[in-house]
Every structure is written in structure tokens, then in C-alpha cells.
Amino acid sequence: MKKIVIAWFNLLLMSVISFPLLAQEVCSVDADTLGAHYTRKIISADQKNVQEVQFELWRNGGQVAHVHPQDKITEIWNKTASGQIRPVRYFDQDLRAIEYAPDDIQASADMLDWQIKYQLVSAKVIDKLKKIEEKNNGCATVHVYSGRIGTSEIIIEWLPYTKLVKYFSVKNPSSNESWTLTKQIMSAEKIAAVFRLRESYQSTDYADIGDNETDPFFQKIIKLGFISHGASGFYDDMGHPLDGDHHH
Amino acid sequence: MKLERLKLPVALLLSLSATAEAAPLNNSQLENAWYKDAQARLNQRLEAAQKSPNAKNVILFVGDGMGVSTLTAARILEGQKAGKSGEEGYLSFESFPYTALVKTYNVDAQTPDSAGTMTAMMSGIKTDAGVIGVDEDVVRSDCSTVAGNEVVTALELAEIKGLSTGVVSTARITHATPAATYAHAADRNWEDNSDMPAAAQNDCEDIASQLINFEKNLEQRYSGIDVNGIEVTFGGGRRHFLPKDSAYNSGDQVSSTEGDRTDGRHLINEWKTQYNNGVYVYNQSEFDGINTETTERVLGLFNESHMRYEADRSNDTAGEPSLSEMTQKAINILNNNDKGFFLMVESGRIDHAHHAGNAYGALNETIELARAVKTATENTNPEETLILVTADHGHVFTIAGYPKRGNPILGKVVGVNSGTPALANDGQPYTTVGYMNGLGFRDLGNETDSDASYDDPADAGRKDLTSVDTTTSGYHQEALVPLSSETHSGEDVGIYATGPGAHLVSGTHEQSMIFHIMNHAGGLSDTDNAQ
Structure with missing residues (x-):
């Protein structure tokens, strides 16, 4: 058992070391500046309930955006100088935003993991899976991982150069969920526009909500509820929230 | 029936009188700690009533959202932190000789907000919720209604009189309470130009810009006066003073782009240009380095938004001073003026912790405010300094049940x-x-x-x-x-006073009375300079 672990570690180490060389040789894409559209499909175990939603991931330098088109809500994170993650929630229909302080996200260490915002899947999850296939094709190179975490059977098709999930599937006793990459955007202009649009919204500091209770927008958002922490990504190695729950 | 009702008090009085003659105050009663404490406080009041009403300096402390229940709970928590039961103690200002109740409602609101209440305190008139330094004829968010409806503030009168002036807050310095000392706006949220409707940006000036242009604006409003501007400004809110361009980030920011201004103006640089001898600071070490004897003017903006909660202050990257540290520094700069000074100090985050439903945060902010008041009393001459401590409004925060004496107040x-x-x-x-x-x-x-x-x-x-x-x-x-x-609450708040003119604080007042007490005691409008 020990030998297997060491072998797996060496393989992982070798692949990590070899990535930059491969990237320089065959792919010069800037993984920090891109857009990715996903279709997320959740089917209940009894096949009676099928839910399909769209999701967009955008990266622009030190910022990451998660766009939920159906909910008309966007969340943008940036890293602070102290290494914390700072979220701003944009309400795309109302053209309003609420700015949170870095410490305000009450969540597990995984939720504070920049990787999860950046690439939707934590390295911890990938580490727990087995690489079953590698299709080398320049920037489109795909690594396929598979395995079981808790009660979930997971398959991940991973694009190492763009650090994007191409396909993700999780099957567990309650549901079958899949995320499929439908579109990649590399146009710096289009990417910047996504962030610029949101920055033009009227924003309110989280701490000032109480002084603006009569603002119809704030009266409305409490009824709208909140984007759940598990709504954009498939997360950690502890099994939550890989079950496809989508609380809005 | 009427006769009987009259007879009873008379009989009671006679009976008490007879009892007093038969059993005068004995030593055990005279030496009782409760008795002695109350007698000492009575003596303090008798002594204070004899003092002159003329105050050279005026300091107004505002605990934002610091209702009576907050004071009681904070007092108990402060005592319990010191290993006592807690109930028997006093926050520093609760020992002041004069106290009154203040009615906080706004002209258009039963439960008020900080903008309307602070305008009442600073300008002597009640006004609508959400507006700053303007009267009730203004329509909120309507720039066209501002001109002609601006009201003069106590800080402006102090400037005109030639006093040194200061504004200190743990909130953004453009937030409603500090803003009502120096600004005039149809909406409390117009903290920088990007917060304003496009149409309003031409004819109305945002609050941050009004702070920087305070001297110029005041001289334009009252022809013939010559003022020298606010000497001390400490608070948060850097984002309203910087262009929306990451090139101007301070290094202490949490946003990708710290500044919010879309007009390209860098107000901190404008302030530096305007005041060559001014000192700008943004973190604890620069704050600590201020020489209060040689510094004539200081602008300190310690956070992109509100400053940290006192309980959370050690987590700030660049370091932030406490409210008591800012109070001490402010007084030591302002008292260099022989004519005196006017200082407003706000504990802005009592309100925010309550809004978040976190009593621990609100009570610890209140205890820090009490520390700041103690600092002020220790660093000013009580014969010449009127100190008022009050709140703009309360919160729906209650102390309930029947806990035993000394029971942990948060337990x-x-x-x-x-x-x-x-x-x-x-x-x-x-x-x-x-x-x-x-x-x-x-x-x-x-x-x-x-x-x-x-x-x-x-x-x-x-x-x-x-x-x-x-x-x-x-x-x-x-x-x-x-x-x-x-939410805020609509009940009365307390006001605590010491120093010349403090005896005017008694009974139940409209909130606008606070301005009149400061004005009378400090003689703020008694000036040859004012037009």
C-alpha cells in the first residue's frame, strides 16, 4: 500500500514538473484570462426530476467571476494583499452590488480556497482520484480522472493548460450531476467587459445594509435569498456539496 | 374622594417627618456604601451647578446606535471583564453630573436614521431621514432641492469663530454621522461622485469632495469670513477619495480597485496640495509618528471602508488606531489653539454590530467609546471643556428574563x-x-x-x-x-454632560436641543467673523 502511495505521489510530482515545459512547447494560453461556459445538469435518482442550468466562469488577472444567468446573480472574488479572498455579489437585474469584507465568508477552509473559485474543483478532489487517461493535444490536452469519494462516483476531464474542467460527473444514491464545458472565451476585450459591466453597478457595503432598510432593493433581496456556497463548483473531498443541491 | 386623595400624602408626609425626628440618620446608614455613593453624586451636582456656562472647548461624543439597553449591558460587561458582578459599575461618562433623555424621531420617521438625527444635533433643527445638513424642505436624492436649504453646523460655527475643529469616526469619514458635521447633501449615500445620479453630479457635490473643499465652500457660503479648515480628520473611507484605478491602491485595500471615484479626482492629493503643512496618514505606525505639538493639520484614512471593529482591530493588515488613541491624538493637536476647539468623535460601529445582531461586538465598541471619553476627560481642563456623550438612536436590543446578580451578561x-x-x-x-x-x-x-x-x-x-x-x-x-x-429603535436615548454648560442637560429634549446647548455654552455663534 505504501509503495502504491509513493508511486502515485511520484507520478503526480513528475506531471507537475513536466507541465510548464509542455506548456511552453505546445500551448501558450493565459489561464488567468479566460471565460468558460458550462451546462449543469442534475437528474434525481428516480429520473423524475431533471434540472438544467447555465453557469459561467470568468478569470481576469487576480479576479474570478461566477455568473449564474438564470438567477441573474454574479459573484466576483479577488485576492487581498493578505491572501484572503474578498467577495462582491452583483445582482444583474437590479444593477446593484453588495461588497463583503474578506473575513465575511463564513465557510470551511475549502471555501476559502482560491482554487475552488478559480477552477471549480479543488486539488484535494483530483488528488483522491486516479488518472485513467491522458490525451495530449496541445492546449486541448485532456487528463481524465476517476474514482470514488464517499458515496460519490466521480469522473473529471481536466484541461491542464487552461486549468479548466471540461467535463465533470458525480453519481451518488440521490442524484446524477454533470457539468459540461460548452464554450471557451479567450478575447481579452470580452473578458474585461464582463468585469467592467459589474463594476458600474451601484454598490453597498455589507455593513451599510442596516442603514438602508427602506431601500426597495434590500427589501427584495431578503426574499430572493442567497446563493448557496455549493452552487458553483463541486468542491471538497468530504462529500459536500457534491449532491447537486442548489439552494436559491 | 378628592379630599381623601389629598389627605393621604399629607398624612404620609407627617408620618415620615415624625419618623425622621424620632430616628435620625444613624451611622450604619451614613456609612453604607450605597448611601455614601449617592450623597457624593449629589454633592458633585451641587458643585457643578455653580460653574460658569462658558466653554472654551466643546467635545461631542456620539455612540451610533448606543441606546440605553446597550449602555446597561456594556456597563455590566465592562465590570464582568474586570472580575466584578458588573451591575454596580459605571461607564466613564455615566459618572458625569448631568443626564437627560433625547427624543430621536426624524421629521418624516418615527424610528430615525443617523443622517437626520446627526443633522439635528449639529444644526439645531430636525429634518428628514437620509439627508445631511439640510432642512426638511429637501426631497431626498433630489439635488435640485438642496440649494437654499443648507443649514449651518456647530462645526462650521466653530470654524468661523476661529476655533480649531476635528472630526473623528470609526466609520467611513463620509458616513452619515461624521458627514453631518461638515457636509450638506440630499442623500447620505452620495459619499463620492459615483454614488450620485448622473444628473446630480453637475449641480451637487459629493460628500468626500465637500470634506476636502470644506474651507473654500464655507467661505463661499458666508461672504467675508476667513476660515482655515478642519484641523483633524480621522476615520475610514479611503475609497471615496481615490480614483477608480488600481494604480492608486494603498496596499491596505481589500478590493481589486480600492478607489470608487469615476471623475478621476484624487482627493487625498488635492488635500495635500491645499495644505502644504498637512500630514496624511493611513496606518498605525504613521499615526503613532504624528507629533502633536508640531502638526497643525492631519488627515487620517485608515481603511478602504469602515474601520475594523475594536475586537477585530488586530487583524488589520496595515494597523489601525483605536477610538481612544484617535481621541487623544485629536485633542493634543486641537488644543494647540488658544482660542479653543470643537471636536466630534463618533463610535460608528456600535450600530453596525447591532445591525449584524452581534451583541458582543456592540458592547465592546461601547466600552471602547467609554475609554475614549475617559481619555478626553483626562486630557482636557474640566473648567473649560464641555463634554457631551449621546447616541443618535437606539436598537431593538433588550435585556430580559430574571438572571441573578453577576450572571454573565452575554450568557x-x-x-x-x-x-x-x-x-x-x-x-x-x-x-x-x-x-x-x-x-x-x-x-x-x-x-x-x-x-x-x-x-x-x-x-x-x-x-x-x-x-x-x-x-x-x-x-x-x-x-x-x-x-x-x-433595525434601529424609536425610543429615547440618553445624553451625559460635564463641564461648563452641562447643567443645561436635564429633562427630556428634542435632539435638536443638543446643538443649542453646545452653541450656548461654547458661544459658537457669538462671533464678529460670522455674517
């Missing part, structure tokens, strides 16, 4: 002669302090940022607290009505 109710938490009719324990509305229950352990709960929906109603430590910094009390944020 669960444990009744008299009991060692275990009392149970409500639902069989669950309950806390002494709680909220009428708001986000409700959270158990965030040792979290010291009161706002850490805003990212989750309200969780109102009763919870099983059996295994919850409700005394931790991250505990948020239960609330009855679910709201996105706990």
Missing part, C-alpha cells in the same frame, strides 16, 4: 439562587440579551468580525442553545422577526 439566564440555566416554556434555555428583529442566530465561535454573518440568510426564532457558548465573540443572538439586518 444564558440563570435565575436567582440557581446554578443552571432557566428553561423557557419550550424547554430550551435562553439568553439575557436578544434582538426584536434581524438576521438572528449564528454561532461563529471566536469570529471577531461582527459582519461575518451577512453572507447567510436570516435565521430567526428560537434555537436550541443547550450546548452553545453564547458568550463568545462570534455568537449572534436570537431574533424574532427575520430581516436582512437588525
